[in-house]
Amino acid sequence: MSDQVVVLLSAYSLVLLGVAQGLQALGRRSTSPWASRTLVGHLRVTGHQPQPLRDDDWPHSEVPSLYGGIAMVAALAAGALSLATLVLHHRGAVAALPLVVLGLSVLSLLRLGRSVRLRPAPGRQRDQAAGAAAAALPLEADRPLR
Amino acid sequence: MTATLEVPAEPTDPVVPVPKRGLVLSRAWIQLSALVALTGLFGLVLMGWLTYTSDPPIPQRVVSTAGTVVFTGSDIRAGQDVFLKNGLMEYGSIFGHGAYLGPDFTADYLHRSATEVMAAYGGPRSDSAARRTREDFRTNRYDPRTHSLTFSAAQAAAFPVLVAHYTTLLDSPDGRNGLRPHAIKDPVQLRQLTSYFAWSAWAAAAERPGKRYSYTNNWPGEPLVANTPTGDVVVWSVLSLIALLGGTGALFAAFGRWNWLGWHGRDQRELRFREPQAVALTPSQRATAWFFLVMAGLFLAQTLVGAAAEHYRADLTSFFGIPLDRWLPYNVVRTWHVQLSLLWVSTSFLAAGIFLVPMITRKKDPKGQGVLAYALLGALTVVVVGSMLGEVAGIRGAFGGMWSWFGMQGFEYLDLGKFWQVLLTIGMAFWVLMLWRGLRKRLATESPGNLPWLFFYAALALPVVYSAGLLTSHGDTYTVTDFWRFMVVHLWVEDFLELFTTVMVAYIFVLLGVVREKVALRVIFLDIILYSAGGVIGTAHHWYFSGTPASVLSMGAFFSAFEVIPLTFLTIEAWSFIRLGARQESRSTTPFPHRWAVMFLVAVGFWNFLGAGVFGFLINLPIVSYYEIGTALTANHAHTAMMGVYGMLAVAFSLFALRYLIPKDKWSDRLARTSFWSLNIGLAWMSFVSLLPLGVLQLYHSVEHSYFDARSLSFITSDPSRLLEWMRLPGDVLFIGGGVLPLLWMAVQGVLGVARHREVLPGSDLQLFTEVADHDPEVATASGQLS
Ligand code: HEM
Ligand SMILES: [Fe+2]
Numbered sequence: 001m002s003d004q005v006v007v008l009l010s011a012y013s014l015v016l017l018g019v020a021q022g023l024q025a026l027g028r029r030s031t032s033p034w035a036s037r038t039l040v041g042h043l044r045v046t047g048h049q050p051q052p053l054r055d056d057d058w059p060h061s062e063v064p065s066l067y068g069g070i071a072m073v074a075a076l077a078a079g080a081l082s083l084a085t086l087v088l089h090h091r092g093a094v095a096a097l098p099l100v101v102l103g104l105s106v107l108s109l110l111r112l113g114r115s116v117r118l119r120p121a122p123g124r125q126r127d128q129a130a131g132a133a134a135a136a137l138p139l140e141a142d143r144p145l146r
Numbered sequence: 147m148t149a150t151l152e153v154p155a156e157p158t159d160p161v162v163p164v165p166k167r168g169l170v171l172s173r174a175w176i177q178l179s180a181l182v183a184l185t186g187l188f189g190l191v192l193m194g195w196l197t198y199t200s201d202p203p204i205p206q207r208v209v210s211t212a213g214t215v216v217f218t219g220s221d222i223r224a225g226q227d228v229f230l231k232n233g234l235m236e237y238g239s240i241f242g243h244g245a246y247l248g249p250d251f252t253a254d255y256l257h258r259s260a261t262e263v264m265a266a267y268g269g270p271r272s273d274s275a276a277r278r279t280r281e282d283f284r285t286n287r288y289d290p291r292t293h294s295l296t297f298s299a300a301q302a303a304a305f306p307v308l309v310a311h312y313t314t315l316l317d318s319p320d321g322r323n324g325l326r327p328h329a330i331k332d333p334v335q336l337r338q339l340t341s342y343f344a345w346s347a348w349a350a351a352a353e354r355p356g357k358r359y360s361y362t363n364n365w366p367g368e369p370l371v372a373n374t375p376t377g378d379v380v381v382w383s384v385l386s387l388i389a390l391l392g393g394t395g396a397l398f399a400a401f402g403r404w405n406w407l408g409w410h411g412r413d414q415r416e417l418r419f420r421e422p423q424a425v426a427l428t429p430s431q432r433a434t435a436w437f438f439l440v441m442a443g444l445f446l447a448q449t450l451v452g453a454a455a456e457h458y459r460a461d462l463t464s465f466f467g468i469p470l471d472r473w474l475p476y477n478v479v480r481t482w483h484v485q486l487s488l489l490w491v492s493t494s495f496l497a498a499g500i501f502l503v504p505m506i507t508r509k510k511d512p513k514g515q516g517v518l519a520y521a522l523l524g525a526l527t528v529v530v531v532g533s534m535l536g537e538v539a540g541i542r543g544a545f546g547g548m549w550s551w552f553g554m555q556g557f558e559y560l561d562l563g564k565f566w567q568v569l570l571t572i573g574m575a576f577w578v579l580m581l582w583r584g585l586r587k588r589l590a591t592e593s594p595g596n597l598p599w600l601f602f603y604a605a606l607a608l609p610v611v612y613s614a615g616l617l618t619s620h621g622d623t624y625t626v627t628d629f630w631r632f633m634v635v636h637l638w639v640e641d642f643l644e645l646f647t648t649v650m651v652a653y654i655f656v657l658l659g660v661v662r663e664k665v666a667l668r669v670i671f672l673d674i675i676l677y678s679a680g681g682v683i684g685t686a687h688h689w690y691f692s693g694t695p696a697s698v699l700s701m702g703a704f705f706s707a708f709e710v711i712p713l714t715f716l717t718i719e720a721w722s723f724i725r726l727g728a729r730q731e732s733r734s735t736t737p738f739p740h741r742w743a744v745m746f747l748v749a750v751g752f753w754n755f756l757g758a759g760v761f762g763f764l765i766n767l768p769i770v771s772y773y774e775i776g777t778a779l780t781a782n783h784a785h786t787a788m789m790g791v792y793g794m795l796a797v798a799f800s801l802f803a804l805r806y807l808i809p810k811d812k813w814s815d816r817l818a819r820t821s822f823w824s825l826n827i828g829l830a831w832m833s834f835v836s837l838l839p840l841g842v843l844q845l846y847h848s849v850e851h852s853y854f855d856a857r858s859l860s861f862i863t864s865d866p867s868r869l870l871e872w873m874r875l876p877g878d879v880l881f882i883g884g885g886v887l888p889l890l891w892m893a894v895q896g897v898l899g900v901a902r903h904r905e906v907l908p909g910s911d912l913q914l915f916t917e918v919a920d921h922d923p924e925v926a927t928a929s930g931q932l933s
Binding site for chain 1: 827
């Protein structure tokens with residue numbers, strides 16, 4: 001395996017770790033319909049104050065685990081790749097790269113493992129914030145929707 | 147007030163003529179959709195015309211400057227036949243299209259013959275040799291008046307050398323290259339085949355009349371003949387990026403500005419979901435249990451032959467000591483793998499259509515519908531088995547002159563013989579007829595722009611668009627055959643299946659009572675608009691380098707960028723569906739019965755975004771495609787999009803139906819959960835740990851060295867590649883063992899359970915939910931205007 005390939009694979013694994021963090025962040029975002037852009041128009045037109053939603057309601061409860069699960073696959077893949085690179089290429093200074101990435105993968109897995117179980121970010125407060133924001137918008141009365 | 151307003155009024159007495167229900171949506175939606183769709187179609191016809199008029203010519207004869215005939219036009223055509231019927235497009239590729247284990251024969255011939263020519267002129271160290279080689283290949287010496295093409299003496303001398311090379315490769319006594327030993331023995335055929343490759347290599351380097359680039363827009367990159375990306379390739383890549391950014395921005399701005407969708411559904415109503423086993427099933431619905439069993443069986447078969455194909459990549463020389471390549475060489479298992487992917491998914495879609503009709507009409511089956519369903523399944527099985535056996539037999543030389551009818555027709559994705567292809571089309575048309583029988587009375591009471599009609603149109607489009615693939619003919623120039631092939635590979639798969647998906651998913655949610663009909667309709671029309679805007683003309687993203695003019699490349703690059711937009715948007719949409727579902731569950735006193743089917747729909751949304759949107763766009767810019775076409779990055783996109791979107795959807799449909807078909811005590815949420823996680827983790831692992839990094843390495847290699855090099859066996863069997871191929875093993879095992887097998891088991895339970903399920907009794911209720919009360923006056927008015 002050439003040095004070039006080692007660098008490339010390590011860089012790729014590093015990107016995967018970034019993807020893992022990103023996915024996990026996406027999964028933590030509130031999935032309440034009222035926090036979503038999709039409903040901005042609706043909120044403005046009706047000013048409808050939605051009832052808050054509990055974030056442990058299904059399927060909202062599954063969102064962090066779906067995204068978190070895929071994030072863990074990404075982190076695990078990064079770890080496996082850097083470990084394999086290290087096994088095949090452990091001489092020379094360049095071997096430090098996969099070693100560092102491997103360490104980062106382990107850290108990232110530990111972090112993900114903790115947060116995926118914890119099911120963070122209550123969507124409820126954000127719901128209320130979204131509702132309040134909608135109420136502040138100029139209303140066009142109860143115009144029926146089309 | 148009890149709200150029954152949303153539920154389309156059913157005629158209480160079929161004898162009394164009922165007034166037609168008016169259009170639910172405003173006419174503007176339909177007009178806009180029609181306008182956009184027609185524009186797309188116009189673009190497609192225009193590109194078809196350009197393809198037919200600007201494809202590289204096939205000369206009547208190729209002569210050397212000394213006047214001797216090197217090969218003839220009929221050699222080239224016969225060579226294409228040899229290529230197809232031996233399944234070489236499922237081994238290597240031509241013009242970048244096909245399988246990825248063998249070489250790209252266009253790039254391969256080009257590189258090898260240029261090396262020969264250069265050597266004849268004095269070798270790589272001589273400047274004049276390099277210049278003369280470039281001149282030989284770039285100068286277009288085709289004379290349209292005499293239909294003859296002139297090769298330089300050195301080019302002509304390279305030809306027999308290449309014949310010898312392909313003879314060694316394809317007539318190898320011990321195989322070990324993925325093909326069976328002595329795959330092609332006949333020296334005449336080997337010569338014809340080489341003529342075909344020589345012609346494609348000529349088109350790849352000779353400059354189009356009046357242009358400074360070749361028929362293939364200078365693809366493949368080859369320093370020996372000065373093939374480098376053209377100005378168009380670069381410019382349209384940039385414009386394509388801008389189109390994507392602009393389009394996405396516009397869509398999100400529109401989202402904020404207008405309430406297009408009005409996702410508020412029935413959220414203030416209280417629903418009571420009916421216990422699945424309390425919903426009566428008609429005979430045709432019960433027949434679908436067998437469809438889903440066949441589906442799961444074909445899915446398993448697809449993954450097993452896929453594993454065999456993968457083994458060839460990881461280790462070409464042996465299959466754990468078994469001489470697998472004698473009977474099941476790489477090109478056979480890959481053909482089956484590709485064909486089965488379409489077949490098992492289609493089986494599920496056909497079944498889902500049949501299953502849904504009685505739920506839509508809430509009526510008993512018309513007479514004999516169940517028998518028709520079984521007949522359809524029988525016919526489908528005959529096509530599957532017949533076409534697959536035909537493919538092996540065809541590759542082994544059976545069927546004589548009828549090879550393209552019964553054997554291996556040989557176009558990747560349209561590998562099945564034309565006879566089977568016709569049967570499959572008829573089968574789908576028969577299915578549409580069945581749906582029509584079931585829906586007929588209901589359709590008569592609806593405006594043709596309403597949901598039941600859209601369901602019918604979406605189904606009708608499937609055989610209609612698939613039948614365009616019938617126009618692919620082995621006698622045409624490759625450029626022309628590819629035009630028709632992508633009517634199926636792109637237009638059918640990426641556009642019309644997406645439409646069918648949206649209609650089905652939206653309808654299911656309407657039937658479950660979680661989404662209002664009007665909202666569902668808006669989503670569908672929005673989809674038609676967005677997909678037609680990008681996807682129809684976007685078909686040309688497959689034709690950048692297959693011999694069409696640069697204008698087709700530019701249209702393809704620009705419009706296909708818009709394809710990504712509905713995919714991002716659909717992810718949001720999928721979540722919105724599910725959000726509504728969640729609100730329902732929190733209110734309904736009976737649990738929502740379809741949580742795992744819905745989770746699979748969430749997966750569809752996720753992979754639509756990642757596999758189709760991100761990984762598709764990753765290879766979509768002409769400049770990227772120029773270096774990566776036919777490499778692992780394509781495989782990465784193909785798997786995450788095809789399995790991620792349509793595979794997951796097919797599973798979602800099957801779980802939806804199986805929830806009714808499997809008796810309560812046999813239904814297992816745990817099995818569904820295992821399958822869900824195994825399929826998703828397995829697919830993600832395959833992409834993240836193997837296909838994607840391999841693709842990155844290969845792309846790097848292609849830019850750094852040459853496309854020829856990146857596709858060579860020495861790259862594929864290099865240490866890093868082999869490592870990455872082996873690393874996917876755990877994911878594949880999980881996918882098959884934890885993902886497919888539980889599904890198969892549930893399908894078996896469905897077949898066993900259907901006998902215990904209660905029949906539809908006259909007057910029994912087919913509705914999936916009951917509404918209890920409506921306690922929000924505001925929403926009551928909003929929905930009141932619906933009826
Ligand atoms: C669910 C939607 C999609 C599915 C099922 C799908 C499936 C596929 C498949 C199976 C191939 C491989 C064809 C072959 O090997 O010849 C392919 C190729 C390709 N796809 Fe998609 N695709 C989807 C969406 C997209 C999107 C949205 C884009 C980009 C805008 C895209 C861009 C491409 C390109 C450029 C290729 C050609 C790659 C090559 O020939 O090397 N696809 N797609
Ligand atoms: Fe496509």
